[in-house]
Amino acid sequence: MVRWEPDAQGRLRLAAMALFAENGYEQTTVAQIAASAGVTERTFFRYFADKREVLFLGGHELETFLAGHVTAAPPAATPLTAIAGALAAAAAAFFTAEHQVRSRQRHLVISSSPDLQERELLKLASLAAAFAAALRERGVSDPGASLVAESGVAVFKTAFGRWVSGDASQGLADIIEETLAELRAVVCAS
Amino acid sequence: MVRWEPDAQGRLRLAAMALFAENGYEQTTVAQIAASAGVTERTFFRYFADKREVLFLGGHELETFLAGHVTAAPPAATPLTAIAGALAAAAAAFFTAEHQVRSRQRHLVISSSPDLQERELLKLASLAAAFAAALRERGVSDPGASLVAESGVAVFKTAFGRWVSGDASQGLADIIEETLAELRAVVCAS
Numbered sequence: 001m002v003r004w005e006p007d008a009q010g011r012l013r014l015a016a017m018a019l020f021a022e023n024g025y026e027q028t029t030v031a032q033i034a035a036s037a038g039v040t041e042r043t044f045f046r047y048f049a050d051k052r053e054v055l056f057l058g059g060h061e062l063e064t065f066l067a068g069h070v071t072a073a074p075p076a077a078t079p080l081t082a083i084a085g086a087l088a089a090a091a092a093a094f095f096t097a098e099h100q101v102r103s104r105q106r107h108l109v110i111s112s113s114p115d116l117q118e119r120e121l122l123k124l125a126s127l128a129a130a131f132a133a134a135l136r137e138r139g140v141s142d143p144g145a146s147l148v149a150e151s152g153v154a155v156f157k158t159a160f161g162r163w164v165s166g167d168a169s170q171g172l173a174d175i176i177e178e179t180l181a182e183l184r185a186v187v188c189a190s
Numbered sequence: 191m192v193r194w195e196p197d198a199q200g201r202l203r204l205a206a207m208a209l210f211a212e213n214g215y216e217q218t219t220v221a222q223i224a225a226s227a228g229v230t231e232r233t234f235f236r237y238f239a240d241k242r243e244v245l246f247l248g249g250h251e252l253e254t255f256l257a258g259h260v261t262a263a264p265p266a267a268t269p270l271t272a273i274a275g276a277l278a279a280a281a282a283a284f285f286t287a288e289h290q291v292r293s294r295q296r297h298l299v300i301s302s303s304p305d306l307q308e309r310e311l312l313k314l315a316s317l318a319a320a321f322a323a324a325l326r327e328r329g330v331s332d333p334g335a336s337l338v339a340e341s342g343v344a345v346f347k348t349a350f351g352r353w354v355s356g357d358a359s360q361g362l363a364d365i366i367e368e369t370l371a372e373l374r375a376v377v378c379a380s
Contacts (some may be wrong), residue, residue, distance in 0.1 A: 078379055121311045142371055143348045144376045150347075151377060154340035158333045169213040179333055186334045187341060189268055 009047045009057075011037040016054040017102065020109045025116070026049075054115065055106055058094075059123050063130050066090055070134035079140050083131060083152035084180050089157075091172040095163070104164040128153045151187075155179045199247075201227040206244040206295050207292065212246075213304050215306065229230045231296070243302035245296055245306065248284075249313050253320050256280055259293045273321060273342035277349075281362040295352040318343045341377075345369045 015036035019028040030051055048054055067100045069086035091188075094101060110116040129150035136142070157181040163172045168184065205226035220241055224234045238244055259276035267275065285293060300306040318325040318349040321339035326332070353362045360368075 027369045059327055079376055080379075118308050118312055121315055122308055140376075143352065144372050146348050147341075147344055147369070147373045149374045150344035151337075151373070154337055154344070158336050158340075162333065176316055179337070182334050182376060183341070186269055186338045187374060188329075189270075 003176060008037065008039050008043055011055055012044055012047060016051065019107050019111070020055075021105050025109050036049065052116065052119065055109060056119065056123065058155060062090065062094060063127050064175065065093070065126065067130040068133045070131060073138075079135050079138075079148040080152070080180070082135070082138065083108075084155075085174070086131075087138050087143065087152065087156055087171050087176050089178060095160075095172045100164065100166070101145060102168065103160075107161070107164040108183065124153050127156075155172060155183055198227065198229050198233055202229065202234055202237060203244055203247065204324060206241065207295050211243075211295050215299050215303050215379070242306065242309065245299060246309065246313065252280060252284060253313075253317050255283070256317065257324045259321040259322060261329075269325050269328075269334065269338040270330065270342070272325070272368070273338060274339045274345075274366070276321075277342065277346055277366050278363050281366060284332070290354065290356070293350075294356065297354040299349055305341065314343050314347060317346075321374075341373060 012033060016028070016033045019032055019036060021030075028051065030041055030044050033051065033054075035042045037044075048057070064124065066089075069089050070082045073082035073085050096126045110120050128146075128149045131152055132142075132145045135145040135149060140148070155176060160178040162179070163170075163175050202223060202357035205219070206223045209226060210220055213222075218241065220234050222283055223241065223244075225230045227234075236248070256276045256279075259279050260272045263275050300310050316334075318339045321342055322335045325335040325339060330338070335373075337378040345366060349362060352369070353360075353365050
């Protein structure tokens with residue numbers, strides 16, 4: 001019954017995002033997503049555990065990428081510059097101008113649901129833990145490692161929110177750099 | 191049937207914490223908590239929507255207290271010192287040596303359950319939003335307000351974890367001060 005579909009996952013994701021944006025996340029069913037992508041529900045469940053997973057696909061890979069860049073930073077890099085380098089690399093690899101519309105759609109869907117926001121917070125907490133672990137491996141002791149990790153995640157979250165809002169015409173990498181400068185300004189002024 | 195109980199809420203809370211610590215959070219039922227406190231289940235539900243609420247009682251008051259202290263900080267206070275003052279005031283008011291055992295018990299229970307951890311993350315995100323709003327009222331613009339707010343919450347969370355672990359023999363106010371100094375050291379070194 002189930003045919004092999006070239007990039008069925010990609011089409012399911014696009015179909016889901018379009019339906020979430022048009023009809024709302026809560027109102028959209030897996031049956032509608034599958035029909036819109038031209039596949040069966042069974043095919044949907046080969047790729048995603050539930051409709052929520054469509055929004056969090058790739059999150060684990062992003063975390064691994066970011067923590068890996070902290071580990072691979074030059075030995076002389078300070079904790080915050082190691083994290084800054086990782087965020088800049090992620091911006092260049094995953095969040096270019098062509099991803100902005102999709103990222104904004106996702107951001108709006110997540111903002112619409114407390115359940116999705118909780119999941120997003122858990123993902124960010126997991127990223128902070130991965131950053132802290134990577135810093136400890138570099139010889140950074142606690143509480144410094146945890147504090148820089150949390151600050152780095154705050155920079156990412158804040159910069160990402162500005163980027164998807166589209167208020168700034170800059171790319172995400174530039175916004176991250178500005179946000180880091182702002183963090184240093186407010187923390188070091190006092 | 192339901193008699194008025196002097197400080198029934200306090201006794202329910204103590205009974206719940208003791209049962210969570212002894213038998214585990216998941217295994218403890220509302221019926222057991224009520225029986226242990228010497229009240230009916232109906233009395234339990236006059237004070238708490240469910241057993242999870244026992245662990246988050248007072249969270250809203252703490253947030254209001256903290257944000258209020260940021261608002262009331264001297265005009266010359268920088269954003270980070272305004273938050274530092276609020277955290278020190280909360281430590282003196284709510285987290286003295288006599289609260290340490292109870293806070294540690296609560297911390298252990300929350301660490302035992304992903305559901306409770308999610309709720310705790312939501313509470314911390316709400317605190318960061320309240321800090322940022324209080325800073326904006328003081329004329330601090332974004333993204334600085336959000337970044338300092340998130341950093342302040344990271345300091346609180348990290349310091350609190352050290353305090354309840356009991357590794358440090360210091361009070362929470364001293365640990366918060368040290369943690370703030372560590373934040374400044376790691377952010378401003380780079």
